[in-house]
Amino acid sequence: MNTAILRRFSWEMEIAQPEVEQLFDTYMRSPQLKNIASIISKRLGRDLRPFDIWYDGFKTRSSIPEELLSSKTSALYPDPGAFKANLPAILTKLGWSPERAKYLADKIVVDPARGSGHAAGAAMKGSVSHLRTRISDKGMDYKGYNIAVHEFGHNVEQTISMYDIDNYMMSGVPNTACTEAMAYVFQSRDLMLLGMKDENPEKTKMETLDAAWDLMEIMGVGMVEMRVWKWLYENPEATVSQLKNKVTVTAVEVWNEYFAPVIGVKDSPLLAIYSHMVNTPLYLPNYSYGRIIHFQIEEFLQGKNLTSELDRILKQGRLTPQQWMMGAVGTKISAQPLINKLDEVLK
Ligand SMILES: [Zn+2]
Structure with missing residues (x-):
């Protein structure tokens, strides 16, 4: 475990880094993301711009x-x-x-x-x-x-x-x-x-769209971070300005690969925005992973007794992630439940 990459993934997350990258890559290429983009564009009444990766109009709390x-x-x-x-x-x-x-x-x-x-x-x-x-x-x-x-x-x-x-x-x-x-x-x-009732009948649909859109953004920055850290280990003598340049170049690269086809704008460096990718190495992928796991757990909890399920899931203790997830919801960690739900919503 002689690199931050090995320590973060194989050691702390107990998942190999290429597995995480594969998961992100598959998700960010999902054709459904383009459908969400056109919904957002319709709602905004204009073509999308790079900052629309933070579109938060699906969040139901925005209505209060x-x-x-x-x-x-x-x-x-x-x-x-x-x-x-x-x-x-x-x-x-x-x-x-x-x-x-x-x-x-x-x-x-x-x-x-x-x-x-x-x-x-x-x-x-x-x-x-x-x-x-x-x-x-x-x-x-x-x-x-x-x-x-x-x-x-x-x-x-x-x-x-x-x-x-x-x-x-x-x-x-x-x-x-x-x-x-x-x-x-x-x-x-x-x-x-807080005792606030959400009157929005579209709530579940909105939450799915929001989760799917958010996931794309946070996976994008996670992807930039993984690529930059791999480069950093290949170039241990890199100077500050070379690192800065690499972060920007990588951000544009990831943007053009995954985001440009969805947003319709090329060459945005926006994904370089998270400064903590330098001071807290490789934390960003945790967010995507957390949201995937969260979605799977939320889906599983639907119609069940929330607290007895949480007690049961948490009393499993520190198993390896896949084993824990199998015990928690009966399937391995996957973005597929989110994609399935998204398909339902888009219909
Ligand atoms: Zn937290």
Whole structure:
């Protein structure tokens, strides 16, 4: 494991890098993405431009004014203590019993964050997980709340996969992608937890379109990152300016290969935007992986008892990712369920 590439993929994700690249390549070549592009173009009433890779008009929360959401969250959560006090209530809203909710919430504390938010898991039984969230003196705004719910998902995962595992060595989940998937399961229910009803009958369809479009963007930047790091290991003497140039060139290369046919514009360097691809090597692919896993899990959870399934899935402990996924939903990690759902929606 003498490179960051091997350590990130084979060691941490327990998946070989070429396997991940193959998965991304297959998905980004899906012809369905062009259909989404034409839907977006119709909605916007113009040809697409490169920045439309961040089109967020499918997000159902966009239909509720953010000020309204923020006024609700800041009244509910004026300080970290208020959020901490409400953790058991959030858990029972999701479906856990009051006893189970107390058991989990007792092992999580809430601290004020200087950054956006963070979840630091306990490393031994008897210790607590830390939910770090940013709250200004005006209280928690919607953005902070949305992040806090995400982090809370991490903390619950951290708690179950540590306290409820028989063998300490098996504690945790296979990799960051799995813990992100769990955090998204929570985060996507943030409005429900606020008691807000989504009146949009197209919600599920919109969510599928949103997930599919988002996945293309985050896979694109992940692809740039993988190619750049491979180049960096082939060119260990590279200077800062050579690296900068390579990032831009690679971004354009990936754009022209996968995005230009979908967006209809060539030579955009936009995919070079994530600076943390340099200071935190090869983290970006985790997001795509997490979203694929999240989608598979969400699909599986439809119509089932959310919390008993989460308990069951997380109590598997730290199996290898494919084994964990087989146990969780009965199939291996794949973007196919998303493509299938997309086909249904596009019809
Ligand atoms: Zn996260």
